[in-house]
Amino acid sequence: MRYVQATSLVEFKLHSWQWVNLYAAGGYQFQYTDYDILGYKGWQYIDDSPSDGQPELYLVYAGSSLKVLEYQITRHSPMAGILLNTQDTNPSISLAIIYQFLLISDSDDHILRSKLSTAKGIGHGLLCSIKSGYKFKQKIGLFYPSVFISADYSYIYADIDQTQKWYGDLDSVPEGTVYTGISHIIKSTLFSGTLGVKLSF
Secondary structure, three states, X not given: OEEEEEEEEEEEEEEEOOOEEEEEEEEEEEEEEEEEEEEEEEEEEEEOOOOOOOOEEEEEEEEXXXXXXXXXXXXXXXXXXXXXXXXXXXXEEEEEEEEEEEEEEEEEEEHHXXXXXXXXXXXXXXXXXXXXXXXXXXXXXXXXXXXXXXXXXXXXXXXXXXXXXXXXXXXXXXXXXXXXXXXXXXXXXXXXXXXXXXXXX
C-alpha cells in the first residue's frame, strides 16, 4: 500500500475575546492512496439456473502471490472553516470545523476479469477536531513537559459516474465492452483519538 497526504492551512484572526480567539481558515489538502490485493478465497455457482432448482457451488481460491486487483484513489480538497482556541489558559482548548470541496477520482482494475472501472467527479467533506493540553510549570532539563488529548472526526461523500471497460478476454463479457453512467458512491467516516506527551522550550 502506498499513501501520500499533504495539507496546507492558513489562519486569519477574526476576533479576540478575553480568553478566546476566533480564526477563519482556508487551505488545500492532497491525498493519494494506491494498493494491490493479492490472493482471494470464495465460492460461486456452477449453474445458477439448474433444472432441479438446487444450484451447485464450488470453491474458488488463489494463493497470496497472485495479484487480483489494483486500486487507486486521488483527492484534491480546497478547504474553508473556523477555528477557536483559548488564550493564555492552562489547560488549553482548541476547536476546528472545516468544510472540504472534493475533486475525486479512482481506478479499480479487476485483473482476473480484465475489467477496469474508472470514475471522477466532485464531492463534499467535513473535518472536525477538538484538542486540550496541559503544560507543567516545572522543567525537565531544558524543556517544559506537557500532555495533550485530541479527538478527530472526518467524513467524505461523493456520488459520481463510473465507466467500466473490459480490456481482455478473461471474463464472459466480450473484450471492448463499455458501460458508462454507473452510479459510484465513495463514502468514508473516520473517528480517531490521540493521547500524547510533548516537550517544548
